[in-house]
Amino acid sequence: xxxxxxxxxxxxxFLAGYNAGDYKRPSVTADILILGMNEDYSSLKILLIKxxxxxxxxxxxxxxxxxxxxxxxxxAAARTLKEETGLSGIYLDQIYTFTKPGRDPRTWVMSIxxxxxxxxxxxxxxxxxxxxxxxxxxxxxxxAIEISNEEKDVQIVYDLKKEEFVNGAIRYENYVPKxxxxxxxxxxxxxxxxxxxxxxxxxxxxxxxxxCLVEKTFTLPELQRVYEAVLGKPLYKKSFRDxxxxxxxxxxxxxxxxxxxxxxxxxxxxxx
Amino acid sequence: xxxxxxxxxxxxxFLAGYNAGDYKRPSVTADILILGMNEDYSSLKILLIKxxxxxxxxxxxxxxxxxxxxxxxxxAAARTLKEETGLSGIYLDQIYTFTKPGRDPRTWVMSIxxxxxxxxxxxxxxxxxxxxxxxxxxxxxxxAIEISNEEKDVQIVYDLKKEEFVNGAIRYENYVPKxxxxxxxxxxxxxxxxxxxxxxxxxxxxxxxxxCLVEKTFTLPELQRVYEAVLGKPLYKKSFRDxxxxxxxxxxxxxxxxxxxxxxxxxxxxxx
DNA sequence: ATAATAGTGTCTATCAGACATTATCTG
DNA sequence: CAGATAATGTCTGATAGACACTATTAT
Numbered sequence: 308x309x310x311x312x313x314x315x316x317x318x319x320x321f322l323a324g325y326n327a328g329d330y331k332r333p334s335v336t337a338d339i340l341i342l343g344m345n346e347d348y349s350s351l352k353i354l355l356i357k358x359x360x361x362x363x364x365x366x367x368x369x370x371x372x373x374x375x376x377x378x379x380x381x382x383a384a385a386r387t388l389k390e391e392t393g394l395s396g397i398y399l400d401q402i403y404t405f406t407k408p409g410r411d412p413r414t415w416v417m418s419i420x421x422x423x424x425x426x427x428x429x430x431x432x433x434x435x436x437x438x439x440x441x442x443x444x445x446x447x448x449x450x451a452i453e454i455s456n457e458e459k460d461v462q463i464v465y466d467l468k469k470e471e472f473v474n475g476a477i478r479y480e481n482y483v484p485k486x487x488x489x490x491x492x493x494x495x496x497x498x499x500x501x502x503x504x505x506x507x508x509x510x511x512x513x514x515x516x517x518x519c520l521v522e523k524t525f526t527l528p529e530l531q532r533v534y535e536a537v538l539g540k541p542l543y544k545k546s547f548r549d550x551x552x553x554x555x556x557x558x559x560x561x562x563x564x565x566x567x568x569x570x571x572x573x574x575x576x577x578x579x
Numbered sequence: 580x581x582x583x584x585x586x587x588x589x590x591x592x593f594l595a596g597y598n599a600g601d602y603k604r605p606s607v608t609a610d611i612l613i614l615g616m617n618e619d620y621s622s623l624k625i626l627l628i629k630x631x632x633x634x635x636x637x638x639x640x641x642x643x644x645x646x647x648x649x650x651x652x653x654x655a656a657a658r659t660l661k662e663e664t665g666l667s668g669i670y671l672d673q674i675y676t677f678t679k680p681g682r683d684p685r686t687w688v689m690s691i692x693x694x695x696x697x698x699x700x701x702x703x704x705x706x707x708x709x710x711x712x713x714x715x716x717x718x719x720x721x722x723a724i725e726i727s728n729e730e731k732d733v734q735i736v737y738d739l740k741k742e743e744f745v746n747g748a749i750r751y752e753n754y755v756p757k758x759x760x761x762x763x764x765x766x767x768x769x770x771x772x773x774x775x776x777x778x779x780x781x782x783x784x785x786x787x788x789x790x791c792l793v794e795k796t797f798t799l800p801e802l803q804r805v806y807e808a809v810l811g812k813p814l815y816k817k818s819f820r821d822x823x824x825x826x827x828x829x830x831x832x833x834x835x836x837x838x839x840x841x842x843x844x845x846x847x848x849x850x851x
Numbered sequence: 852a853t854a855a856t857a858g859t860g861t862c863t864a865t866c867a868g869a870c871a872t873t874a875t876c877t878g
Numbered sequence: 879c880a881g882a883t884a885a886t887g888t889c890t891g892a893t894a895g896a897c898a899c900t901a902t903t904a905t
Contacts, residue, residue, distance in 0.1 A: 310636050310637060312631070312632045312633050312636055313631070313632070316633070317633075318633045318634055318636070318684075321632070321633035321634070322633065322634070322684055322685060325685050325686070330645065331647075331648045332604035332605060332606050332607070333604060333605075333607055333646070333648065334604050335604070335605055335607065335678075335689060359584070359585070360584045360585070360593070361584050361588070361589075361590045361593035361594065362590055362593070362594070364582050364584055364590070365582060373602065374605070374678065375603075376603045376605065376680060376687045377680050378680065379678045379679050379680070380676065380678040380689075381678075396747070397747045398746050398747025398748065398749065399746065399747070400746060401675060401676065403673060404652065404673065404676045404691050406607075406646065406651045406652040406653075406691070407651050408648060408649055408650065408651070412590075412594055413594060413597045414597070415648045417607060417652075419676050419678070424747060426747075426748065474670050474671065474672060474791075475668070475669045475670025475671070475696060475698075475791040476670065476698065476790045476791045476795075476849060477670065477786065477787050477788065477790055477791060477849075477851070478851050479786065509785075513781075514749065514751065515749050516749065518748045518749055519746075519747040519748045519749060523748070526884085527884085527885085528883075528884070528885095543867075543868060543869065543870090544884090544885080544886095545867095545868090545869085545870090545885090545886075545887085545888095546866080546867050546868060546869085547867095548885080548886090549865095549866070549867080550866080550867080563876085564876085564882095564883060564884075566882085566883065566884095567877080567882080567883085568876070568877050568878080568881070568882040568883060569875070569876055569877075569881085569882045569883025569884060570874065570875035570876050570882090570883055570884040570885075571875070571876065571883095571884080572883085572884060572885090573884080573885085577748060577749075579749070579750050798857085799857085799858085800856075800857070800858095815894080815895060815896065815897090816857090816858080816859095817858090817859075817860085817861095817894095817895090817896085817897090818893080818894050818895060818896085819894095820858080820859090821893070821894080822893080822894080835903085836855095836856060836857075836903085838855080838856060838857095839855080839856085839904075839905095840854070840855040840856060840903065840904050840905075841854085841855045841856025841857060841902070841903055841904075842855090842856055842857040842858075842901060842902035842903050843856095843857080843902070843903065844856085844857060844858090845857080845858085
């Protein structure tokens with residue numbers, strides 16, 4: 308198999324003389340949308356970093372970092388995740404790669420977007436109240452995205468319009484965000500957020516990501532609230548429990564409900 | 580909003596003095612999995628390019644090209660698609676970005692993979708029988724991938740094993756390919772193929788990509804064969820027709836079946 | 852006529868949506 | 879006890895899977 312090319316070179320010779328060329332190359336970052344459930348399981352929360360330098364100085368942004376030539380994008384994302392939250396071994400999946408020229412005013416930068424899901428157990432203490440990193444409540448409906456943190460008095464709001472796009476024979480609708488608050492996310496990070504939520508909603512029923520947002524043991528009311536927070540709409544209790552019953556099993560224990568008052572709740576684990 | 584950073588620079592001053600730095604940057608290509616239906620609607624076909632130089636000289640590979648700094652990855656994919664097939668305006672969607680160091684022995688190259696779907700109408704004449712580009716029959720079952728072209732006497736076969744992976748709290752199965760034929764696809768292009776088929780199978784019921792693989796008007800037997808080719812398994816006729824009925828409407832015409840013998844077939848179009 | 856294809860009827864099991872009811876716990 | 883939460887019962891309509899049957903065409 309020592310085939311020679313048209314210049315009579317073997318592969319070894321070819322590679323030895325290969326010149327990477329001087330055409331332009333982009334920088335590539337791995338940016339992460341880190342999601343968790345808030346304390347009372349009423350909505351998703353999202354971890355953001357405050358930018359300390361141009362461009363978008365003072366804006367909140369997704370954590371991220373440049374990819375090195377001896378690592379995969381996934382590893383770069385895991386590394387950034389560890390640096391920003393101390394967490395590893397949690398759900399981390401590639402979402403989409405953003406490549407629009409000019410999306411970073413400094414230079415040519417592509418971003419490979421990842422989604423990370425933090426179990427309710429990991430409250431990620433110490434990263435909650437620093438000056439340049441904070442958890443925000445995330446509310447994502449059909450008509451708006453609301454990212455807010457009361458303590459920091461920050462509220463970032465986008466109106467959403469559905470717009471029709473064409474791809475070959477099929478049409479599909481996409482959310483188009485319009486900022487309506489003074490503050491906004493840095494770069495094109497809203498679009499990463501929209502794409503990640505869209506994918507999570509599409510997949511949650513058959514890929515079971517909900518189990519990455521609760522503790523190892525959980526109650527069905529808790530789990531239902533995770534689904535409702537992700538899907539952005541209420542679910543019928545009985546239908547939900549019928550649907551979920553094949554995916555869980557009882558631990559035998561009971562748990563006092565985290566929602567004050569009322570009957571004790573049966574404890575479950577994920578059946579894999 | 581002319582905020583200054585810690586060096587006392589405005590954004591304009593900062594960008595003017597910004598140095599892209601001399602850390603390494605990867606080359607980034609857009610590679611395309613181009614799928615169509617074969618002549619008798621019995622299986623998918625895939626367009627491959629024969630490599631004329633190292634590395635993987637003589638191997639068949641997905642069409643692709645480097646992304647330029649004034650275009651999106653999508654535009655680069657559309658450009659390559661046009662060059663290789665003459666087609667534009669067909670279904671084209673981003674699948675996944677492959678970043679493993681060493682995946683290209685020449686230099687650091689990432690690949691943003693795209694999936695293109697060619698309507699049955701476009702037989703893509705002139706690209707069918709050239710020396711360095713050809714359509715291959717693609718058979719993708721649970722246990723093997725078979726890529727074959729009788730005229731060229733090429734047969735590329737991979738055995739598939741399902742392997743369990745863990746991502747946070749959830750486990751999932753992935754196909755792991757093992758080449759069993761002498762010939763094989765260049766680079767990590769099998770993995771792109773596997774990922775693209777997986778995504779297509781997940782989405783076809785609610786994203787309606789099947790309509791991008793038939794002509795503008797089609798019959799239900801044709802459409803069913805598209806679903807069966809994509810999913811790699813037979814479907815019940817009645818269930819299929821019930822499921823699809825809300826998505827199509829009759830044109831009022833009939834069509835002689837492309838499957839020889841038997842009754843004439845009702846003609847439909849896609850209802851959007 | 853025969854074989855192949857196109858299209859419909861019907862039964863069952865399952866499941867989401869919807870609403871009502873019972874059970875258990877806190878204060 | 880009142881009020882809140884947890885859990886179950888039951889009806890309806892839609893739908894996938896399965897199989898049987900009728901209708902139409904080429905050879």
